[in-house]
Amino acid sequence: MRTRRVHARCFAIVGRMSRAWGARVAAASTAVLLTGCATVPADPDGTLERVQGGVLRVGVTENAPWVELSDGGDPSGTEPALILEFAERLDAEVEWTPGSEATLAEALEAGELDLVIGGFVEDTPWTELAASTRPYVEAGTAEGNDKHVMLAPLGENAFLVTLETFLDEQAVS
């Protein structure tokens, strides 16, 4: 729905340009705009496209109150709640994978997961293996303020920006 609207805007620009610049320039711009306009930034491995209408594979590691795991049931806590909302936006089913931070970060790097949550903070040590989102919430602790982030696959920038945009909206409302 949203994508279609952006495409429509692209065509409007191309239409105006073709009058001004002649057919060859317009053809070239059409090519650029069709590939670029709706999808900057794009995912090298197409994570966002695959997740939309499909499955969002989320790694969860116990860290109350952000993520709480229970035997047999789905994880609970503030972050799983956010992710369920995010998945709904993308029309995706969530598939939870519990594990330690290290195994989840490696699975993310290997492309086996799309997202890892577990109350990670801004200075997370996993930035070699994962792309951290911008901090989406601050929480006071004994040592000061913790800025919380989630981990996305490295370089899947469309997915990362979509997730960050979603988290921004949650903070506002």
Place this chain on the structure above:
Amino acid sequence: MSPRFGRTELPERQAEALRTAVRLEWCTLASLAVAVIMVYFVMGSSQAMRAAWIEDLLSLAPPIAFLLAVRLVNRTPNRTYPYGYHRSVGGGHLVAGVALCTMGAFLVYSSAVGLITAEHPPIGSVVLFGQTVWLGWLMMGAMALTIPLPIYFGRVKMRLAEELHDKVLYADADMNKADWMTAAGSIVGVAGIGLGLWWTDAAAALFIAASILSDGFKNMKAAITDLMDTRATTFDDGRPHPDAAKVDAYLESLPWVARAGSRVRDQGHVFHVEAFVVPHRGMMPTLTELLDARDGCIDLDWKVQDVVLVPIDELPEDVGGPDRSRQSERNR
């Protein structure tokens, strides 16, 4: 304080060029400072952006070296520094060259590793005026802003470097050229990421790093050879400087001179000339003739500052004399 290079009062044309160059270098420093701060805030995890940022940071060195050197060479030679302070230019030039070389090598390595291990650089978003914006747009915008000024600075400095025979200024002009090419390269790299091509960033970084390395190598080589007293060359090290031939031709035009040959070394801005002269029939010239000859040499060009005339029976081999006769050895 009239502008001067050591003992040389600069002619009006060069004095004006020097004033312009000093003003231009301050402007360069100011614009680089703004660029360095701006790029730092949008750098993110793009390797190309990091390389471009480091290059901006390093290009602070030549203007600083130039401004320092201009102050130092303004002093006249004295007992402690009998050749004057001109070599401070060479020292600054060498330091800048080595810094560039080291950084270039480091960046070539890190971007090559990034390319080989297929690192996918993550570039997320930022919130700008309540809107979530992809950081890549800001990166490209910031780099685009850093393009026009270096192009302008580079062109003007190149002209002034020739006028003033200043190799640090020449190196700086050359770096300004690399600066804007670097900015253009990192825009391409980030744009590639935007289109989902993970490798464009590292590839652009590699290209930028290679240009830094080659810049550094060129400058280091030029500085070392100048400190080794190679024969004086033009400001861009393109060819031997014509002043050496002019001095020889002038001396040989004097009635008492049979042959003349000189060693000319570049002290940085000005030349130190040792001219060997063979008088006709081995007759020593008078003191007045020698003094006139020296002044005549100095009048040839403002760059010819420090002239030593050596009457001798036969020219040394290294300035066009017969074989086996060298200045460092006693003549036969």
